[in-house]
Amino acid sequence: MKPSHSSSSTHLHLLILFLVLVLFVAAAAGDTTPTIFDTICGRNQTQDPEAFDVNFVTTMEMIFQNITESGFGAAVSGGANTVYGLGQCFGYLAPTSCQICYFQSRLKLPHCLPATDSRIYLDGCFLRYADHNVSADATDAYDTSVCGNASTNSSAFNDAATRLVANLTAGALNQTKFYQVGSASVAAGVSVYGMAQCWRSLNASGCRECLESARASAVKCLPATDGKALNAGCFVRYSTEPFYLAASSSGGGSSARRTIIVALTSVVAVLAVIGIIIIWKKMRSKDDLIDDLDGSGEYIRSISGSHLSFKYEDLRKATDNFNQINKLGQGGYGSVYKGVLSDGREIAVKRLFFTTRPWVDQFFNEVTLVSQVQHKNLVKLLGCSVEGPESLLVYEYLCNTSLDNFLFDSFKKNLLDWERRFEIIVGTAEGLSYLHSASEIRIIHRDIKASNILLDERFKPKIADFGLARNFMEDQSHLSTGLAGTFGYMAPEYIVHGQLTEKADIYSYGVLVLEIITGRKNHNSVASSDEGHSLMSLIWQHFNAKTVIELLDPCLQKRCPEEQALKVFQVGLLCAQASPNLRPPMWKVVELLNSESKELPLPSQPPFINVKGTSSKSNSSESPSVVTSSSKSPFSLNQISVSQLDASSSNVNSQ
Ligand SMILES: *[C@@H]1O[C@H](CO)[C@@H](O)[C@H](O)[C@H]1NC(C)=O
Ligand SMILES: *[C@@H]1O[C@H](CO)[C@@H](O)[C@H](O)[C@H]1NC(C)=O
Ligand SMILES: *[C@@H]1O[C@H](CO)[C@@H](O)[C@H](O)[C@H]1NC(C)=O
């Protein structure tokens, strides 16, 4: 027996076991995605969305551990920008269903970010996060009710439902888990079912207060056949449907039927698995060529055996348990840590804000594709971990961190002489040009900025954070923040209309080039800049007055070829023209930078300059802020612009 064969058959057995388990759980849980009753996002927004997001993720991970053990979890994380969280599964959910329900709520709740206090109610569980301790909240201004459409005109039903709800809300108080279900028959074939549940963090008096208010608001739904009260500290429901029996794992005749269904489903599942395996084996024996990426065979094989798949445990060890000391920085989609693998290889590990568990296969395909996009000016994606409690991406590690750490530091900027800066400008253009046209999959970066340009030991630039934006970040269900780029770098058509094409990257690149040679940050609004002018308008004025060379970074003055510097100014302005059509494509930019000729097109339009009154002065004075759907911003990327964004990005390929 060949060793390779024996190892692949072990994989096969594990695989069968895994698939059977997955299908069994899916069958046992019935309809696996619980209905969302309501999502309530708070009206206040956090001042620091990035820090808040990080704490949000940590808090949610902590709740996950507790809620799967006991059906209830409360947690807090973060010093500044503290995020409190509270999750409660309703008494009628079995542990597996509780996990699924928590998972669904965890997935949907980030829609509300950057609101500081939001909650979601599902058929089976509740989840809330806030910037303050909400454990004792019984009722508050966000309390609401959700009533069914259908109604009955039987007064007997109304009476029975009213009595039942009163009985259950009083009874729940006497239960250790603050939970009570019950039913009453109204007429032949008609019954009313109900439940009352307080979160376990309340004390008896808080629970009483909450249930009393919820009872009153639930019965206001009558004569609807279904009424739900959604309070800060409890949940009450009545319905003509036996909703808690459908979800519970114990109970009379319906349970027997379910057992049969589960058994049947399992048999079908096993048969299906055997079928898949036979097909898979056939495909393998026919030829060893790599089949197409959509084939399930390829997916299964790539996950289990791929060199792109890292073990979560290994990465946790490599980063010393995600020790703060190893933290390299914070990107739009997650925080990045330095790690050293057991074989001594240095890596950068990114913890994603969103979790990919439901899309493991798509995500893995995406990682596979992006890992094939390789260029000397692009940070290499080494792989990912999708099986642990959170999703991780693994990148090559670059020792000189990112460009912004040098460019905007009055001491360290001296390390960037003209040759290095020019090399960074050209290298970034080449990397971007490759992303836009030369690679197999066409990639719009969306967030070109100084902190996304990493530097290796010889100060060669590599663009970070590209590619995985394609499918995952576009879909709002993954995370609402992080859709937008960074303000000072964003193209006007992207900010105002949400149009996203390569031209938006070219604009950002133009801003970056001008920052590199002036050594100044492009502030996001006129108001926040010291001179009363944005960097862009300043450069434009000086360019027209033919005095632009005065704006060269003081530490470059007299230490660089003036003609070449002028050319770079001009290229920067060409790329940052307000009209997307006037900006040259990246391959052209590379050509312009490398050519000896002095013939350059003249920029005909001033750059997009002013976005007035977008963000508060205090946080825009130092760093450009990330655009979030702040109510203050006239350009917030709301639902409308996001859908335009999706439409336009799918058009890109056909242009
Ligand atoms: C929103 O913020 C204001 C001012 O900080 C505060 O007074 C108010 O209570 C907050 N509202 C909510 C719903 O948290
Ligand atoms: C949550 O889990 C942690 C560790 O698993 C445990 O120490 C803590 O007591 C739990 N808290 C609750 C409320 O169950
Ligand atoms: C939140 O408040 C409750 C009581 O109101 C308290 O028991 C709990 O320890 C608090 N949680 C934190 C994290 O401070």
Ligand SMILES: *[C@@H]1O[C@H](CO)[C@@H](O)[C@H](O)[C@H]1NC(C)=O
């Ligand atoms: C309630 O009614 C509206 C319009 O009459 C309909 O669109 C909606 O689907 C109904 N919802 C349910 C749960 O039946």
Ligand SMILES: *[C@@H]1O[C@H](CO)[C@@H](O)[C@H](O)[C@H]1NC(C)=O
């Ligand atoms: C309501 O009552 C009317 C007449 O009493 C009857 O025709 C109708 O079917 C009833 N509707 C429901 C939903 O029971």
Ligand SMILES: *[C@@H]1O[C@H](CO)[C@@H](O)[C@H](O)[C@H]1NC(C)=O
């Ligand atoms: C609720 O109803 C049950 C059965 O009808 C009864 O035994 C129980 O005492 C009632 N509880 C309350 C609080 O009324």
Ligand SMILES: *[C@@H]1O[C@H](CO)[C@@H](O)[C@H](O)[C@H]1NC(C)=O
């Ligand atoms: C709750 O329990 C107490 C005693 O433990 C009892 O006196 C009271 O009647 C009960 N209340 C209800 C509503 O069942």
Ligand SMILES: *[C@@H]1O[C@H](CO)[C@@H](O)[C@H](O)[C@H]1NC(C)=O
């Ligand atoms: C219940 O909790 C509330 C809020 O934390 C507190 O004000 C009240 O004193 C507590 N009641 C009892 C009986 O512990």
